[in-house]
Amino acid sequence: MRTITLATLCLLLSACGDKPQSASTAPEADINRIKGHMAFLADDLLEGRDTGSRGHEIAAKYVASQFQQLGLRPAGTDGYMQRVPFIQAFLEQNSPSFTLTTAAGSASLAYPKDYTTSPSTLYAHAQVSGELVFVGYGIEAPRLNHNDYANIDVAGKIVVVLTGKPASFPSEEGAHFASGSEKARYAAEHGAIGMLTISTPANEKRRPYQSRLNYIHTPRVRWLTPDGQPHGAEPALLNSAYLSIPAAQKLFADAPRSLDDIYAELELDGTPQGFALNARVDFSKDSQFKRISSPNVAAILPGTDPELKNEYVIYSAHTDHIGLAKTVEKDNINNGAMDNATGTSVLLETARLMSEGQPPKRSVLFLAVTGEEKGLLGADYFAHYPTVSKSALVANVNLDMPVLTFEASDIIAFGAEHSSLKGIVEQAAEKVGLTLGQDPWPAEAIFTRSDHYPFVKQGIPAVFVVPGMTAKDPDVDGEAKWQEFLAKHYHKPSDELNASFNWQAAKTFTQVNLMIGQTLANTAARPVWNEGDFFGDTFAK
Incomplete structure (x- = not known):
């Protein structure tokens, strides 16, 4: 272990004019x-x-x-410290259960081979059942004349969204619209009860599905509001998951378009329109919670x-x-x-x-x-x-x-x-x-x-x-x-x-x-x- 030497700092006050100091007169960093x-x-x-x-x-x-x-x-709020209350949620790794039902019957997807899911900060037992609706990127951006929810009824249903954003979106604005928190908010505002995110070939090159498996044991952390609620969580969305491409293709088995067709449209910088997938999902998981706190440190000159x-x-x-x-x-x-x-x-x-x-x-x-x-x-x-x-x-x-x-x-x-x-x-x-x-x-x-x-x-x-x-x-x-x-x-x-x-x-x-x-x-x-x-x-x- 390295030896730690702490320098003693002194407060020096100087009486100077109001103009900002130039580089030549300002005190120098030590x-x-x-x-x-x-x-x-x-x-x-x-x-x-x-x-x-x-x-x-x-x-x-x-x-x-x-x-x-x-x-x-x-x-x-207490001297220099502003203590921040947090909730940590841990996924019980043997608990996720995912059943997909199509015209061919019901089949189970395997966790984490086929999908990953984060622990819920709201529900010890998160359970959602419902019909699937594909909603493109799942973005609502009036400023960019884009609305993936136009003319689609997702109330009481589980939305299926592409990861990322349309190629035409500006980078920084697009990053805002494409964030997981914004997509969850759009879905909840339109009445969805769950959200499944599917990868794309372009995203798979940047971040392969396999790399996500390194984080399946990572707890989900949110700060708590004064009334004890996890900030940023959407109570209306009962469950969510991220699917690998092979697993995602199974969702489209009875859909009007195949997932490969959707991917082909993305290659041409297209923006796929939404549609019902003629499939339903029953999906549950269990989470455990722990409350912690950690301080911000604040001081004023x-x-x-x-x-x-x-x-x-x-x-x-x-x-x-x-x-x-x-x-x-x-x-x-x-x-x-x-x-x-x-x-x-x-x-x-x-x-x-x-x-x-x-x-x-x-x-x-x-x-x-x-x-x-x-x-x-x-x-x-x-x-x-x-x-x-x-x-x-x-x-x-x-x-x-x-x-x-x-x-x-x-x-x-x-x-x-x-x-x-x-x-x-x-x-x-x-x-x-x-x-x-x-x-x-x-x-x-x-x-x-x-x-x-x-x-x-x-x-x-x-x-x-x-x-x-x-x-x-x-x-x-x-x-x-x-x-x-x-x-x-x-x-x-x-x-x-x-x-x-x-x-x-x-x-x-x-x-x-x-x-x-x-x-x-x-x-x-x-x-x-x-x-x-x-x-x-x-x-x-």
């Missing part, structure tokens, strides 16, 4: 402080910081102690302007990771150094720099969230139940898994193009000699996949900032460095603190985040969504 934070957060002692674990509790206490040493104001101090810029980073790996290897601890001890350490150093530098006009809220790896849960809870007025939250800057193995000449701000934040990020990058790079993976819709997105869904402009792909050293292939981490170390025990870290890159990345925060905190006008932007039009309140 590499040793960043190293010290990471050495603690990625240590074996914390056992991978799984949500609800003792290791994550220690990480949260550490972050709170750092906030306290900086003199930041507690912004939790108060602003100085008589009016703007009542508004808040939020920095967020998740402290949780995925805990212990199920492996026979000696090292089974997923330390999560890059994911996301880096982001948390940069957040802590940014908090120090802002507290030591020129006081901001707006207040700045530093938020270390739990449950990101379970589905952005801690951030979603805070976005629903913020410890300050929701209307006072003006922008979110999210720090998640900055890959710090080389010095980049640019930064990437996922989602910047949706709001006035793009100009602010560009200005900040320029002050430290960087440029704003383009989204390197537009098809992956990264903007919808980290802790900033719950804030977006509350109408708050947000960016997800990471170092870019272009290396300062022309002999270094930055994109290859990113791909190397993702292929070899992401969500593996090998994501640990080692010699591959480039500490100058960590310093530069901290410096640019400081500049972003200072600009946001001192600009008179609050950030706004771009006119006609989908996310602003959909979520801004």
Whole structure:
């Protein structure tokens, strides 16, 4: 086990003017402080910081102690802590039963060979019986002139939906419409009582059905509302499952069209229309429940302007990771150094720099969230139940898994193009000699996949900032460095603190985040969504 050295942090107050500091006058990030934070957060002692674990509790206490040493104001519901209640559901692996009835008779599908199913967070015994109706992708998107439920009656029936989205959908908007939670909501709103998702040949290439079997023992986690209900669960949908392609073909045995015909239409970028499958399903499973809690950690650096101090810029980073790996290897601890001890350490150093530098006009809220790896849960809870007025939250800057193995000449701000934040990020990058790079993976819709997105869904402009792909050293292939981490170390025990870290890159990345925060905190006008932007039009309140 590595030896942990904790640096002692001091709160320094300076009397400065109101203008944001330039890069030359701003306090500089301290590499040793960043190293010290990471050495603690990625240590074996914390056992991978799984949500609800003792290791994550220690990480949260550490972050709170750092906030306290900086003199930041507690912004939790209990000091610096905002404890989030969760329900964990575990599937009883011998319980799933699935019977398909067609004109040829009844036949059983085998779990998990033919289908997978997640535990229910609502029902100890989940049972659904009903007729099957195919509804294409199962999406209702008026803005894109798409409605898979048009002229189809699914009330009291089980819908069968294709995974994914139409090829014509924009990537980020499409990711929103194609999410499992949105598809479940559409189905429930139209009166469905169950949902079966079927794979496609294109999806099978990206994520083979066989790979899903690695997660059948993973518990389902949701946060609980004040009345104890699992948030995001659809009570009307009594059961759901994901079918392999061979199993899915059996559903279409007596249908007007075969599944192969549907797949052929997808190859031509078509959007199949729905129809009754002339089949029914009887499907049940059993789940066991456990209630846990895990804290978000929140602190405020108060602003100085008589009016703007009542508004808040939020920095967020998740402290949780995925805990212990199920492996026979000696090292089974997923330390999560890059994911996301880096982001948390940069957040802590940014908090120090802002507290030591020129006081901001707006207040700045530093938020270390739990449950990101379970589905952005801690951030979603805070976005629903913020410890300050929701209307006072003006922008979110999210720090998640900055890959710090080389010095980049640019930064990437996922989602910047949706709001006035793009100009602010560009200005900040320029002050430290960087440029704003383009989204390197537009098809992956990264903007919808980290802790900033719950804030977006509350109408708050947000960016997800990471170092870019272009290396300062022309002999270094930055994109290859990113791909190397993702292929070899992401969500593996090998994501640990080692010699591959480039500490100058960590310093530069901290410096640019400081500049972003200072600009946001001192600009008179609050950030706004771009006119006609989908996310602003959909979520801004």
